Amino acid sequence: MKRRDFIKLSLTTSLGAVAPLSLLDTLAPGAAHASGNANATKTPTVCNMCFWKCAGFVQQTDNTLWKITGNDADLHCQGRLCTRGTGGIGAYTDPDRLTSPLLRVEENGRQTFKPVSWDQALNFIVERLNRIKENHGADRIAMFSHGDGASHFRHLLRAFGADSDSHPSYAQCRGPRDMGFQLTFGEGVGSPDRTDMANARCIVLIGSHIGENLHNGQVQTFTRAIEQGATIITVDPRFSVAASKSRYWLPIKPGTDIALLLAWMHVLIGEQLYDRDYVTAHTRGFAELQQYIRPYTPEWAYTETGIDPDTIRATAREMGKAAPASLVHPGRHVTWYGDDTQRSRAIAIINALLGSWGREGGFYIPERVGLPQYPTPPYPQARSSWRDFTHAKYPLAHHAVTNTLLDASRGDDAHYKGWFVYGTNLPTTMPGIREQLKQAVDQQELVVVIDVQPAEITGYADVILPECSYLERYDSLRDSPERQPSLALTMPAITPRGDSKPGWWIAKQLGERLGLGAYFPWNDYSEVLDWQLKQVGSSLQEMQAVGHKAFPRKTARYFADDEPRIFPTPSGKIELYSSTLKDNGFDPLPTYTRPTAVPSGFYRLNYGRVAAHTFGRTQNNPLLYELAPENVVWINPLIATEFKLRSGDYVRLKNPDGIISNRVRVRVTERVRPDSVYLPHGFGHTAKGLRLAHGKGADDAALMTRPAIDPIMGGTGMRTNVVTILTEGV
Ligand code: MGD
Ligand code: SF4
Numbered sequence: 231m232k233r234r235d236f237i238k239l240s241l242t243t244s245l246g247a248v249a250p251l252s253l254l255d256t257l258a259p260g261a262a263h264a265s266g267n268a269n270a271t272k273t274p275t276v277c278n279m280c281f282w283k284c285a286g287f288v289q290q291t292d293n294t295l296w297k298i299t300g301n302d303a304d305l306h307c308q309g310r311l312c313t314r315g316t317g318g319i320g321a322y323t324d325p326d327r328l329t330s331p332l333l334r335v336e337e338n339g340r341q342t343f344k345p346v347s348w349d350q351a352l353n354f355i356v357e358r359l360n361r362i363k364e365n366h367g368a369d370r371i372a373m374f375s376h377g378d379g380a381s382h383f384r385h386l387l388r389a390f391g392a393d394s395d396s397h398p399s400y401a402q403c404r405g406p407r408d409m410g411f412q413l414t415f416g417e418g419v420g421s422p423d424r425t426d427m428a429n430a431r432c433i434v435l436i437g438s439h440i441g442e443n444l445h446n447g448q449v450q451t452f453t454r455a456i457e458q459g460a461t462i463i464t465v466d467p468r469f470s471v472a473a474s475k476s477r478y479w480l481p482i483k484p485g486t487d488i489a490l491l492l493a494w495m496h497v498l499i500g501e502q503l504y505d506r507d508y509v510t511a512h513t514r515g516f517a518e519l520q521q522y523i524r525p526y527t528p529e530w531a532y533t534e535t536g537i538d539p540d541t542i543r544a545t546a547r548e549m550g551k552a553a554p555a556s557l558v559h560p561g562r563h564v565t566w567y568g569d570d571t572q573r574s575r576a577i578a579i580i581n582a583l584l585g586s587w588g589r590e591g592g593f594y595i596p597e598r599v600g601l602p603q604y605p606t607p608p609y610p611q612a613r614s615s616w617r618d619f620t621h622a623k624y625p626l627a628h629h630a631v632t633n634t635l636l637d638a639s640r641g642d643d644a645h646y647k648g649w650f651v652y653g654t655n656l657p658t659t660m661p662g663i664r665e666q667l668k669q670a671v672d673q674q675e676l677v678v679v680i681d682v683q684p685a686e687i688t689g690y691a692d693v694i695l696p697e698c699s700y701l702e703r704y705d706s707l708r709d710s711p712e713r714q715p716s717l718a719l720t721m722p723a724i725t726p727r728g729d730s731k732p733g734w735w736i737a738k739q740l741g742e743r744l745g746l747g748a749y750f751p752w753n754d755y756s757e758v759l760d761w762q763l764k765q766v767g768s769s770l771q772e773m774q775a776v777g778h779k780a781f782p783r784k785t786a787r788y789f790a791d792d793e794p795r796i797f798p799t800p801s802g803k804i805e806l807y808s809s810t811l812k813d814n815g816f817d818p819l820p821t822y823t824r825p826t827a828v829p830s831g832f833y834r835l836n837y838g839r840v841a842a843h844t845f846g847r848t849q850n851n852p853l854l855y856e857l858a859p860e861n862v863v864w865i866n867p868l869i870a871t872e873f874k875l876r877s878g879d880y881v882r883l884k885n886p887d888g889i890i891s892n893r894v895r896v897r898v899t900e901r902v903r904p905d906s907v908y909l910p911h912g913f914g915h916t917a918k919g920l921r922l923a924h925g926k927g928a929d930d931a932a933l934m935t936r937p938a939i940d941p942i943m944g945g946t947g948m949r950t951n952v953v954t955i956l957t958e959g960v
Pocket of ligand 1: 278375376379398399402403404562563652653654655656658659660661680681682683685686697698699700837838844845846847911930931934948
């Protein structure tokens with residue numbers, strides 16, 4: 231019998247659209263532009279509704295949250311918040327929130343969650359952690375996390391002797407992009423992405439659906455580029471919002487982007503459109519690249535991509551004409567087909583040919599304030615770490631690959647014996663692992679989930695700890711690498727609901743009970759913030775008044791043209807040809823692999839975001855739910871005719887492994903190709919405690935039972951999955 235039954239949290243235990251075509255419609259003006267309320271008090275915040283981290287103010291009247299507005303001084307938002315940012319008030323008001331610690335207990339032969347006091351919950355965790363330490367070692371605790379709030383628990387576990395934190399934002403999102411750019415330039419793209427779009431004269435988007443994928447400052451700089459007449463080239467099998475703003479839309483056959491990128495290199499080099507001075511001064515491996523791309527003509531690429539050769543040439547010329555103020559956007563969620571590092575390498579190489587890395591209108595050099603860490607004792611050396619498992623399979627990976635820690639948590643000889651899960655809903659975030667997830671948690675002697683709502687992952691926990699929302703807590707200062715260094719403050723605007731607590735408080739309580747009080751030598755986290763701010767000439771008092779503070783740059787924003795540069799690669803040059811890849815048994819130049827054919831009667835499952843929601847975390851927010859309660863599946867009219875479907879009809883989607891989705895509404899549109907369907911991600915929740923979101927729309931991740939793994943860094947390629955359409959019994 232399984233040790234742990236999956237528990238669907240019900241209310242009793244948990245208590246205690248379509249994107250608009252105008253890009254800026256989704257951004258609300260900030261305080262300076264909005265109709266004012268003289269009685270409103272303003273408390274600084276950093277929006278936590280996604281990870282772009284816009285600075286803003288929470289406005290209140292009569293101790294009631296009124297609205298959240300952007301901070302005019304902040305470059306992440308320039309005074310405007312997106313729909314989700316203004317909808318942040320729903321994160322506080324959501325009646326389904328977790329408001330009390332919950333402990334798994336057995337009652338009448340059935341497992342359930344029981345509300346307990348913080349003392350009971352924390353003592354239970356401490357007792358299990360000490361038992362794991364004694365029987366196996368302190369290093370046997372793995373952590374899965376998403377978001378800055380995890381830093382308090384990472385600190386706790388490092389102090390305890392465990393060094394195994396992993397984020398789905400690596401292997402399920404940005405990892406291949408960062409790996410591709412690291413291998414080429416010696417540095418990743420970072421967040422916010424270091425693209426200088428406001429000054430670009432040509433922007434190429436490869437499956438980057440800016441506008442539906444809403445990263446505020448990026449939407450604004452993209453819009454500015456359009457207003458200033460930049461040439462926009464969007465490569466997407468779907469007519470996205472960004473495609474509707476573009477001079478060129480290339481409706482590429484899914485999975486063939488590397489072929490297009492190789493053909494673009496062929497034209498850029500063949501027609502001498504590349505930046506010769508930059509390439510000669512800064513790159514290594516040009517001769518090998520020139521030789522390599524010879525066969526990849528636009529005519530060859532046409533047969534793979536379906537993009538006609540004249541369009542391939544015309545778009546390459548547009549890029550070359552605008553260089554170096556010409557960039558191919560690196561994208562963000564890039565785990566698509568399992569060859570994603572190679573695709574990201576191809577994108578990086580084109581940017582090198584255009585001379586856009588480190589140049590105005592291309593990629594700026596980011597800088598951060600670099601706050602010092604609050605002094606605490608050094609961490610003990612962990613006996614094992616994530617590296618032992620990730621590097622055994624993916625020696626080049628810069629971060630832990632979630633799947634490798636999951637695998638090291640399964641089987642009779644499972645290495646990990648305890649889990650901390652912070653802010654990540656693993657069943658909907660790591661496609662294709664639901665069975666492994668059950669096997670892994672069955673091997674754990676302790677599963678702690680720290681969350682704000684009764685999401686699917688909470689059903690796997692032994693203990694659920696309710697964190698209060700970002701509107702109710704101090705958190706680490708925002709200190710992102712960016713165009714202009716700046717800091718931004720998150721502080722409590724209102725008292726936490728119920729018995730929910732800030733992450734720093736939970737970590738400190740656990741630390742003290744574990745005898746690790748020396749790592750938490752302060753009473754309140756505000757003392758840490760004040761100390762850090764004073765090291766850089768500010769103070770908590772100042773930040774409480776302004777919320778955001780910019781600092782002068784210490785280095786130039788762009789490369790000086792006549793200055794020799796050493797890039798942080800093994801050769802000190804931009805590596806068009808990668809010896810690191812070669813030495814590790816991978817292709818040193820990007821190789822194109824034809825995607826596997828879609829079986830007859832099936833369609834490629836394409837997915838993306840809707841402007842009103844972030845991943846799977848906001849569907850139960852009452853304000854955002856009102857805007858987009860469910861997703862719709864986009865189907866081409868040719869297919870709709872075949873299935874006798876009209877917009878608004880319901881269908882179910884079924885994958886080759888027999889997984890059938892919830893019923894989902896159809897949108898018949900020529901904006902999607904006939905070989906694929908498109909389903910926005912994050913819907914179809916199965917957690918009963920999410921009373922609004924439960925059962926609404928279809929879950930794309932559940933249908934992704936056949937992901938392709940990137941052999942270079944372990945990324946989960948999700949677009950290899952296919953579905954068929956069921957019209958009976960819906
Ligand atoms: P979310 O699904 O947005 O993030 O996926 P995740 O890392 O799972 O939310 C995870 C959990 O965070 C939710 O349970 C929410 O309740 C909780 N949460 C919200 N706020 C807080 C808080 O303040 N404190 C705490 N403790 N918890 C909080 C994102 C990941 O998914 C990423 S980055 C990408 S890019 C991938 N995208 C993607 C996709 O597009 N399609 C598919 N099928 N899968 C994907 N997986 C990846
Ligand atoms: Fe918040 Fe929107 Fe900014 Fe994300 S882009 S941090 S959701 S305002």
